[in-house]
Amino acid sequence: MRRLTLALALAALAMLPLWVGNSYYVNIASQILLYAIFALALNVLVGYAGLVSLGHAGLFGIAAYAGALAINNGATHLVAIVAALAATLVAAAAFAVLALRGTGLGFVMITVAIGQIVWGVAYRWISITNGDNGVAINTRPSPFGLSLTSTPNFYWATLIVFLVAVTAIAIVAASPFGASLRGTRDQPRRMTALGYHIWLIRFLAFLFSGLWSGVAGMLFLYYNQFISPQAVALGASAEALLMVISGGSGTLLGPIVGAALVVIMKNVVSAYIVRWNFVLGAIFVAIVIFMPEGIVPGSVRLARWCLAKLRPQVTEVTGAATPRPESGL
Amino acid sequence: MNLWLILAGNSIAFGGLLFLLSAGFSLIFGLMRIPNLTHGSLFMLGAYFAVSLISWGLGFWPAAILAGLGVAAFGGLVERLLLRRLPGAELAQVLVTLGLSFMIADICLLGWGGDPISIATPSELRGASRIAGFAFPTYRLGLIVIAIVVAATLWGLVDKTRLGAMIRAGVDDPAIARVVGIRVSRLFTIVFSLGAGLAGFAGVIGGPILSVYPGLDQDMLPLALVVVILGGSGSLVGSFIGSFVVGFLYNFGQAMFPELAYVVLFLPMLVILVLRPQGLFGRVAA
Amino acid sequence: MNALELRGLEKAFGGLRVTADVSLAVDPGERRLIIGPNGAGKTTLFNLITGELPADVGSIRLFEHDITRVPSRRRAHLGLARTYQIVTLFPGETLLRNVTLSLLGLSRLRWNPLVRLDRQSALLAAARQTLSLVGLDHLAERPLAQTAYGERRRVEIAMALAQNPKVLLLDEPFAGLSSDERRDVQLLLAAIPREVTIVMIEHDMDVALDFAERITVLHFGKVEVEGTRSEVVAHPRTREIYLGE
Numbered sequence: 097m098r099r100l101t102l103a104l105a106l107a108a109l110a111m112l113p114l115w116v117g118n119s120y121y122v123n124i125a126s127q128i129l130l131y132a133i134f135a136l137a138l139n140v141l142v143g144y145a146g147l148v149s150l151g152h153a154g155l156f157g158i159a160a161y162a163g164a165l166a167i168n169n170g171a172t173h174l175v176a177i178v179a180a181l182a183a184t185l186v187a188a189a190a191f192a193v194l195a196l197r198g199t200g201l202g203f204v205m206i207t208v209a210i211g212q213i214v215w216g217v218a219y220r221w222i223s224i225t226n227g228d229n230g231v232a233i234n235t236r237p238s239p240f241g242l243s244l245t246s247t248p249n250f251y252w253a254t255l256i257v258f259l260v261a262v263t264a265i266a267i268v269a270a271s272p273f274g275a276s277l278r279g280t281r282d283q284p285r286r287m288t289a290l291g292y293h294i295w296l297i298r299f300l301a302f303l304f305s306g307l308w309s310g311v312a313g314m315l316f317l318y319y320n321q322f323i324s325p326q327a328v329a330l331g332a333s334a335e336a337l338l339m340v341i342s343g344g345s346g347t348l349l350g351p352i353v354g355a356a357l358v359v360i361m362k363n364v365v366s367a368y369i370v371r372w373n374f375v376l377g378a379i380f381v382a383i384v385i386f387m388p389e390g391i392v393p394g395s396v397r398l399a400r401w402c403l404a405k406l407r408p409q410v411t412e413v414t415g416a417a418t419p420r421p422e423s424g425l
Numbered sequence: 426m427n428l429w430l431i432l433a434g435n436s437i438a439f440g441g442l443l444f445l446l447s448a449g450f451s452l453i454f455g456l457m458r459i460p461n462l463t464h465g466s467l468f469m470l471g472a473y474f475a476v477s478l479i480s481w482g483l484g485f486w487p488a489a490i491l492a493g494l495g496v497a498a499f500g501g502l503v504e505r506l507l508l509r510r511l512p513g514a515e516l517a518q519v520l521v522t523l524g525l526s527f528m529i530a531d532i533c534l535l536g537w538g539g540d541p542i543s544i545a546t547p548s549e550l551r552g553a554s555r556i557a558g559f560a561f562p563t564y565r566l567g568l569i570v571i572a573i574v575v576a577a578t579l580w581g582l583v584d585k586t587r588l589g590a591m592i593r594a595g596v597d598d599p600a601i602a603r604v605v606g607i608r609v610s611r612l613f614t615i616v617f618s619l620g621a622g623l624a625g626f627a628g629v630i631g632g633p634i635l636s637v638y639p640g641l642d643q644d645m646l647p648l649a650l651v652v653v654i655l656g657g658s659g660s661l662v663g664s665f666i667g668s669f670v671v672g673f674l675y676n677f678g679q680a681m682f683p684e685l686a687y688v689v690l691f692l693p694m695l696v697i698l699v700l701r702p703q704g705l706f707g708r709v710a711a
Numbered sequence: 712m713n714a715l716e717l718r719g720l721e722k723a724f725g726g727l728r729v730t731a732d733v734s735l736a737v738d739p740g741e742r743r744l745i746i747g748p749n750g751a752g753k754t755t756l757f758n759l760i761t762g763e764l765p766a767d768v769g770s771i772r773l774f775e776h777d778i779t780r781v782p783s784r785r786r787a788h789l790g791l792a793r794t795y796q797i798v799t800l801f802p803g804e805t806l807l808r809n810v811t812l813s814l815l816g817l818s819r820l821r822w823n824p825l826v827r828l829d830r831q832s833a834l835l836a837a838a839r840q841t842l843s844l845v846g847l848d849h850l851a852e853r854p855l856a857q858t859a860y861g862e863r864r865r866v867e868i869a870m871a872l873a874q875n876p877k878v879l880l881l882d883e884p885f886a887g888l889s890s891d892e893r894r895d896v897q898l899l900l901a902a903i904p905r906e907v908t909i910v911m912i913e914h915d916m917d918v919a920l921d922f923a924e925r926i927t928v929l930h931f932g933k934v935e936v937e938g939t940r941s942e943v944v945a946h947p948r949t950r951e952i953y954l955g956e
Binding site: 267268270271272273274275276278279282283285286287288289290291292293294304 | 761763783784785786787788792793795799800801802803808811812813815816817818820821822823824825826827828829831870874
Binding site for chain 1: 515534535647683687688
């Protein structure tokens, strides 16, 4: 059953530019996909490791800036992408070493500080980053001769990258390493006593998260053909976090839903409801207070409750209950 | 030489303003363990309130006080209606204050528009005064005085009064404080309002220097964070000293290393957070 | 050679000495009981042995290894396992997954990000085996949240047993159990082979005395009395400590 749903969803996504005529909406879809990658990457830390980062836009931005600077200095797209991801991994390693000195709120604050430093460099080191004016690139890549300049082509390329990202993250989540990671979130004390190397597990998770944040950053760069300090500001990190927690952390679908919610709000709704920032903040507040586990688990809970009310009577279940699939949707 | 003295003078004045901003943050964080990410927005809100009050004919000082009270009331509502629902869930509280800051920023944009608005320097403090042979804007001197007065008042409040004793007890051990009969939840509301009010008041006082504009909240919040981390949460003395240190870092950083201005600001914060991972954001071990 | 040997262990928090010059030696296969009034420093002693707390002074030996400076995470690999006073399990997981995590801790597999954990049949079989040791294999697929307290206490023990430890530290394994549940745990412990040396902290004297071969009495962080069960029970100092001075 689940396979059928997945296959249908995949088909729908693949055909999207064909059944959505307006290129504006196809572009929205591309944005949703690239931000979904970013949200999934952040969720590796927030949801699976239990480490909340409010500075992840820094990694996103470092990739984009590194890529932009490489391209504008004559590198081919392939070289630029590799360079950008390498830079992001190095940055992620540095971030991790610093941030993992703290736990809980301390971790959060360190990521805020790091994020602000990255933003400060982007904003002020004008000779390199062009400051507030940002850096523009004027080409998109043409992998295998297929130019990504057109909206549908860019969408399909983004979709492919998205599918690779989701698959990679799903595999890790279902793996022994993924289970170890979630263990460190739930009972770090016990995990150490059981023989696990908590710091190293978290460090590797940070690198993995950083890598995909960088991928999203490069997609962002190619989408806008422009990068500016705004993409690295505290607000950007907050938005990413919002995507994760509004959709529901610790699942695969949650961050994707969250990304869709935020991107749609940002682009489509703002045309009709003027103060989208307010609405976004309000949703944030409402979710944290009323549906802290996020929209996806919250809706599942709501659906189960409704179904339970509809069934004639429920006999006491004493046998095996289906465990909540941690690595599934 | 002149330039350095002027910079120093501005740093001290800015430090005074930062103290007004961060004292509230420090109290809230010290007692309630919430890094109140709404703090910058409250600063901005106070300034905008004053803009309206002044445009309706109120003088600068009455407007400053009234705006402060207004923001304090708003802060009280936020605490009672929202933060109270998440007792002890520090992360959730951080996120709620973050969401609120977005909301407040947009309301201000709606209410007062996107252009920077300047607040006129109160007439009695216009012009420059001569200090040790140098001309220095009188208002900035006044600001330093205000900061010192507020610092002294706060210190007196925390050290000498019953409320202050309850605050200190609550900071040390909220559980025992409750057992001893201190209504910790009401205390939280009072402290949050006080912190908010101070921020709002600070926004007005900073008005003649900084003006009010969308984004002021995002500019001021990180500064409050840095001050509190450098100076230690819940410590007014720490906030006082930290404010001036940051004032100097900010101004001299901007002047000497314009390209790394924010790095100069946030690097010390990062260093302290990294070297004292437990100390500032964890409960201090017994 | 001793299974576990502590020499001159000290730990102080500020001015408070929680562990004061504690020395003790446990023979391989022995069943040692550690008792003492509340605040005597028993759990702290366990935390020192596992390395969760670094000792200020003194040494700890686990068979031939001096583990005083060995990081906590490595001590499990050397054969040390413990249970916790408060059930410290993974709430969102099934019993099987809980025990699997324990087994994984000592396996290289824990670093593998590519294979599916659910397909590691050898690992899962071993986990099931451990659950049957504590009589819970029929609940293997049950989420932990849907189990009774007594069952969870047994999972606590299963977690430790899964790693085939040489020395097993049990921190109040009988806490909060009904008399039926206590009997189950008693049988469980009695069935543990002599290859495993057991050191247990307990308050519940009835079951604990049954179990113990030798007893160490702690008071204010110091070893006050030590000896065989009958020696300690008869010792006047023991009565003093428990009935007040």
